[in-house]
Amino acid sequence: MRYCSRCGSEYQDSVANCTDCPTHPPLVSSDEMHDRGLPLPHELDQHRFVKAGIAEDPVTAQVFADVLEEQGIPLIVRPGRSGIVDELTTGNLLPWWEILVPDTSQTRAASLLEQVKLQSQATAEEAGRAAEEEEREGELARGAPLDSAPPAI
Numbered sequence: 588m589r590y591c592s593r594c595g596s597e598y599q600d601s602v603a604n605c606t607d608c609p610t611h612p613p614l615v616s617s618d619e620m621h622d623r624g625l626p627l628p629h630e631l632d633q634h635r636f637v638k639a640g641i642a643e644d645p646v647t648a649q650v651f652a653d654v655l656e657e658q659g660i661p662l663i664v665r666p667g668r669s670g671i672v673d674e675l676t677t678g679n680l681l682p683w684w685e686i687l688v689p690d691t692s693q694t695r696a697a698s699l700l701e702q703v704k705l706q707s708q709a710t711a712e713e714a715g716r717a718a719e720e721e722e723r724e725g726e727l728a729r730g731a732p733l734d735s736a737p738p739a740i
């Protein structure tokens with residue numbers, strides 16, 4: 588089995604990249620997951636990893652991940668979309684991402700993410716929009732499937 592170090596999803600050995608994550612990161616072995624302090628799917632179920640925050644767009648999810656990685660906190664970004672999404676209504680449904688961290692780091696991680704959120708709310712909205720446009724263009728350039736494109740706002 589291969590694993591996504593970003594969202595923790597499990598894949599068959601023949602799969603090379605995660606299809607759930609916006610950036611389609613390459614999959615790694617279970618040994619590498621453990622080396623990085625990341626949980627395998629069955630370990631997630633044991634609640635060793637708990638929710639530290641929610642990101643409402645891929646840009647925010649990436650910012651949250653960068654901040655926690657900088658602090659040496661292992662994290663999993665779990666896509667929160669669930670169920671079947673009708674293609675015609677996709678534009679109206681906002682996907683979201685759960686940021687999961689070890690329960691021992693939860694308090695620290697949650698306050699870090701809260702700070703990031705307050706900071707980003709203070710920055711100009713224009714900057715956020717520009718970053719999201721870039722992300723969208725990057726996705727299209729790499730030929731990502733349409734259903735994984737960032738939400739249209």
Ligand SMILES: [Zn+2]
Nearest residue numbers: 591594605608
């Ligand atoms: Zn993934």
